[in-house]
Every structure is written in C-alpha cells, then in structure tokens.
Amino acid sequence: MIEFFLRRKVTTLVVFFLLVLFGYVGLTKLKMELLPDVSFPSLTIVTVYNNVAPTEIESLVTKPIEEILSSVGGVDRILSESIEGISIVTVRFRWGTEIDQALIQVREKLDLVKGSLPQDVKKSIVIRFDPNSAPIMQIAVKTNGIDLKDVRLFLRKNVIPYFERVDGVAAISLSGGFERQIQVNVDKGRLEAHNIRIQDLVNQIDSSNFGFPAGNVREGDKEILVRTDGLFPSVNSIENTVVGVTKAGVPIYLGTVGDVKDTFKERTSISGLMDEECISMILKKESGKNTVSVASDLRDLIGELNEKFGDKIRFQIISDQSILIEDSIASVAWAGILAVIICYCVLSFF
Structure with a gap:
C-alpha cells in the first residue's frame, strides 16, 4: 500500500488535498462549544425554611429528604449541607443512569415527603448541573444621558425585545441599578376601623388589575383581536381602587386606609465598570x-444598538464565551496546518 502511494505522487497529493478539503468542510459544519455536551449524573435539591437554625434544618428538612431520596434507582451516594434557613441535598447517581428519568423520580419523591415537612417550608427546587448553562455573554450597560434609576425600565421597554429576537438567545437577566416597585402601605388601625381584612384588600387589588383576551371579531376579510384592558394606568388609579363599603353603602377607597408609592425595590446587587x-x-x-454563531449575531446587534441609543446608554461587552472557543479552534487549526505542511514535505521528499 505504501509503495503504491510512493510511486504515484500526483494521485497521492490529490487524495491528500481532498482529505484536507473534506476535513475543512466538516469542521465548518460542527457545532462549536467551550465544553463537551456531557450529562453529569448529579441533582441538587435546595429547600428554604426561613429563619431556622442549621440543627433544626438538619432534623426537620434535610434528614427526611435524604431518607426518601435514598430509594431512587441508581443512587450512588447522597451529600447534604444544612445552613441557616437552607437545606442543600446533592444526589449523585452511577454513571450510565438516565438522568431525565432520575429527575422525574426525585420530583415524585419530593412530592411524597412534602406532607411530612414543616408547613412553612418552601417548595424544593431541583437543580441539574449543565456545563453549557454558563452565560454566553455579559454586557455592561452604562448611562450616557439618562438617570441610572431609569435604565432598567428603558432596557425592558426598548432594548430587551431586540435581544429576544436573536435566534439562539434563551434567557436575559439584569443585575444592578434600580428596579421599579409600586408599594402599598396600609394603616392597620384604619383597616380594623372599616372592618377590612388584609387578605381581602390584596384580593381586591388583584381583581382590579387584570387584562386578558376577549376573543376575535371578524370585519370583512379582517380579524380583529379584542382584549379587555383593566390594568392600572397610574398610581392614582391604584389609590382610587374600591376595597370595601361602609354600612351606609359608601365606597371605601385604598387611599382612605393607606397610601401608594412609586418607588424602587431594595437593592441587593450593584454592578460597576x-x-x-x-x-x-x-x-x-x-x-x-452554535455558541460562536449566536455570539456573532449578538455583537452585530450591540453595534446597532449603540448607534440607535448611544445618546442615552452605551453597551460594552465584558465577557464573551465565543472568544475562548475561537482561540481554541485557532490553536487546533494552526496545529493542523503545521501537520499538513510536514506531511506534504515528507511525501514530496520521498
């Protein structure tokens, strides 16, 4: 076989270049990721029980969950940690275990044990580790003409819809800045004086703030969507919500038993650059x-948004996972090119 190729140099070179060509075409079709698509046989169950000491978390929450999860098929070992207000149980399965089926079993077991846990315990959250769930990109949004307090609302109304339309973007989250919040502060004495329960007040506010589709209306060859819009248009409209009536039939407004403030949530994170x-x-x-393809579309979009909204805000990419992937591929490609050159020289020499 070796002598056959050595005697036919032209044929050998043609075959060699065809292999290189097919390899290049195949490489361009491959999905490019920073980490391989590996399903780790591990699930983590997080259960919140606020304002409870670690020892009580251990006995009241962690132990019952450990005991019932030990009966799930394929379990290798169970690790747990109990800290103030939180129970963390990690279930590791044997390699080869179908993790999707194990996830279903774990959730069924958690539903069974829920009745034996304290009443104030929050619903358990099951977390499945995914090495490719890391953010593809992180962007810093800097003010350039509008107040920082208005940036979050501006992003949600004018910017995030652009990112949601990019093919491949699954989730967008914001941190830092100020998040708007409408606070309703009621006076307990006034509620009792008007014989209004706090839950009745909450229910009345919820029922007064709604909107839903009411069907379609046909007009010739057109179809019009009809929607009932009962959402509060302003803070004043919230204060004017009827939350009860007096014995004489006089309506009691929310502004009578409390006040409504248009303010911001308590800040839990601050971002800086x-x-x-x-x-x-x-x-x-x-x-x-494809990470590289999605990131490329995002970079193009960021350039367009900087031109469109540059007088108000500016976008700057802080981290981009595709850069690491492209650098890794470039290193592999360079090694492949060197290998091709060396092989060509050896074949030409002989």
Missing part, C-alpha cells in the same frame, strides 16, 4: 445552538 456604576446584562443561549 471602571469605577462607574452600571447595569449588568447576562445572556444565555438555547441548548444545541
């Missing part, structure tokens, strides 16, 4: 999508 406070935008991609 180069000693300047900003808002961090974190983007995650859909499973199975």
